[in-house]
Amino acid sequence: MHPTAPYQLYYWPGIQGRGEFVRLALEAAGVAYVDVARRRGERGMEAMLASLDGAVTAHPSFAPPVLRAGELLIGQTANILQFLGARHGLAPRAQQGRLWANQLQLTIADIVNEVHDCHHPLSTNLYYEQQQPAARTRAADFTARRLPKYLGYFEGVLVHNPARGNHAVGGRLSYVDLSLFQLVAGLRYAFPNAMARQQQAWPRLLALHDSVAARPRIAAYLKSARRLPFNEDGIFRHYPELDR
Template sequence: MAYELYYWDGLQGRGEFVRLALEEARAPYVEVARGRPEDGLGEGAMLALMDSKDEPHPPFAPPFLRDGDLIIPQSANILFYLGEKLGLAPRDDLRYVVHGLQLTIADVVTEVHDTHHPIGSGLYYEDQKEAAKARATDFIDHRMPKFMGYFERVLKQNPKGDAHLVGDSLTYADLSMFQLIEGLHYAFPRATKRFRQRYRRLAALRDAVAARPNIAAYLASERRIPLNETGIFRHYPELDRSPGSD
């Protein structure tokens, strides 16, 4: 049976981290919210499951994954579940290290979201632009270098070499790092202009993931939703700056 992935239609968002793992493994899956209502799919079907009074453990918000009768919420949790099944996680205790890295990536994603919605998700960006500018400045000058410097060091200190974050083979954390870097380049092209010089190993990892046959095919397909200004990674020129600039 195909996995059922639930996430908003038209957005990469947090769902994209799960899509990359499914695409790399060539696992059969259905994007429920992108389907047709006449087929029992669409965003209405996703919302109905979230609001269900019969489901014993209804999910709070997408993304979530259905595998048979089991519903797994939260992108990092979904990847922890899928990792071993799809051959994208170690079978020993290092799987917890991979999961920890995924949770740290999720922390960065939350901070990226808060650069354009620092006061409230229910408010429009235009209602919090001044606060967003201050938050984006701090993220670019302090938080992004701290996170990316950490991930670069993880690659450098991997006993199995710097081709992967953990061990000597691809894990879902490598795929998610690709997506994080793609999102940062889209949202902050000025701030990431010298990314390759500053984070040589991360840039090489990003390129290696993009060149993997299944990922390359996915990136070139219509299944890959373009980054846009309604997702987590948004490009607002007024929030982008060179690190440390006035």
């Protein structure tokens, strides 16, 4: 059963971050949700931090995003998407398909972590400016080796999907497609030169990005104020010196 009350999404208010993967699924499903920390100011931030507090909730999350669905409080991006996918038709019905979708989402989480480590290779407790030499080394390796390895893998997933249509899992839109859209969009923002040099290797993946962006609900979302812009406080950051 679907909840009668809107979902509540707890995430940092000024960045897309990992919360954006959840927002895209909620927007594509056309279900009501409240982006708590953005819409409720200081009280929203307090509510978000409370979702991480073991003294407040029996199942605290280590970090946002966190989704409240009725009495459920669900953490971890892939876990949230697995829940939403099953509930709103954004995942296969069969167990094998759902496991495959989750596997792909966890692989997306891996590359997202590596993108983050390009600008924070030494410590999350240091500013980017305090680790620039290491960041240059890490980003050069990422754009030359890791980025094509990951995107080549996802290209192969699309090519070998036996179902018709340009989808990662089965023959219809899934949360994995939405997350691949966000991954490509973020990489184009962070590493436009590297992406432009290599884009001919991933025609199916880029076509998936374009098809997701053209879906009516997603197109409307991307034009709305609900879609935060990429910026240099989030995961996908554009520093020209890291995109040689």
